[in-house]
Amino acid sequence: MPIISLIAAMSKNRAIGLHNALPWKPIPADWDNLKKVTNGKKMIMGRKSYDNPHRIWSDAGNYIITRQPDYEAEEGFEVVSSLEEALEKCADQKxxxxxxxxxxxxxxxxxxxxxxxxxxxxxxxGDTFFPTFDENDFDTIERKEFKIGENTPYDISILTYQRKGFDK
Ligand SMILES: NC(=O)c1ccc[n+]([C@@H]2O[C@H](COP(=O)([O-])OP(=O)(O)OC[C@H]3O[C@@H](n4cnc5c(N)ncnc54)[C@H](OP(=O)(O)O)[C@@H]3O)[C@@H](O)[C@H]2O)c1
Structure with missing residues (x-):
């Protein structure tokens, strides 16, 4: 089983989306970080995120989760019916x-x-939010700060959480 990593950006009130787009202006520092950490890695996304005109994808491969059995996706995207199915297809990935x-x-x-x-x-x-999770289950292994003007229109922090006991 690969390392399962989530990547997201959320506001103070945990908003992640509004009208199937990001709620904020582009944040180049965040985008740069996303491109760096996901480089060469496969991506898994929900059908609504795929439907976003500003969707993100990976050259390594992409899976769209949907309950629609006949859903057709563009080249470079594979349709799956569950997160588990996507993960099974990524079994050989790091x-x-x-x-x-x-x-x-x-x-x-x-x-x-x-x-x-x-x-x-x-x-x-927002109309979509990052779910609350028990931060006690994770260690914060990295925290980077960017102030307004440092390639970002807002103050942001980029955190990396790693599950306690992680040994992959
Ligand atoms: N800030 C961020 O980091 C970030 C990241 C990603 C997305 N977003 C935002 O988040 C919003 C979209 O989020 P969302 O929650 O509405 O949609 P989503 O999670 O992207 O996709 C939801 C869809 O996934 C499919 N699905 C969900 N559970 C499933 C299951 N158990 N089995 C099979 N299929 C399942 C369904 O597709 P079908 O309806 O086709 O069956 C469902 O409609 C957008 O505004 C986007 O911009 C923000």
């Missing part, structure tokens, strides 16, 4: 990234080995 959104994070948090979480230090209206 690390795989779960990209969200809320519904898929809810399924994946109990299985997560790592959570790469960007905290956007501002409040935003």
């Amino acid at each position: 690390e795989v990234f779960v990209l969200g959104g809320e519904e898929i994070f809810r399924l994946a948090i109990p299985m997560a080995d790592k959570i790469y979480l960007t905290l956007v230090h501002a409040f935003f209206e």
Whole structure:
């Protein structure tokens, strides 16, 4: 089984999305971090996140989770019916990234080995949120701070959580 990593950005009120888009202006520092940590890794996403015009994908391969049996995806994306099915298809990978959104994070948090979480230090209206999770189950192994103007329009912190007892 690969290392199961989640990657997300959330506001102070845990918003991650609004009208199937990000609630905030582009944050280049966060984007740079995402590209760096996910480079060469397969990605797993919910169908709604895939439907986002600003969707993210990986050149290494991408899985879309949907309950629609006849859902057709573009080249480079494979349709699966569950998170478990996506993970089985990634069994030979070292690390795989779960990209969200809320519904898929809810399924994946109990299985997560790592959570790469960007905290956007501002409040935003949202219709999707990063689920609360027990931070006592994880160690914070990295924390990077970026102030407004440092390649970001907001103060942000980029945290890496690793599940206690992680041994993959
Ligand atoms: N800030 C961030 O880091 C971040 C990251 C990713 C996404 N987002 C935002 O999050 C929002 C989307 O999140 P969301 O929660 O609405 O949608 P989502 O998690 O992206 O996708 C939900 C869809 O996944 C499928 N699904 C969910 N549970 C399933 C299960 N148990 N088995 C099979 N299929 C299942 C269903 O697809 P079908 O309806 O096709 O059956 C469901 O409609 C957008 O606004 C996006 O911009 C933010």
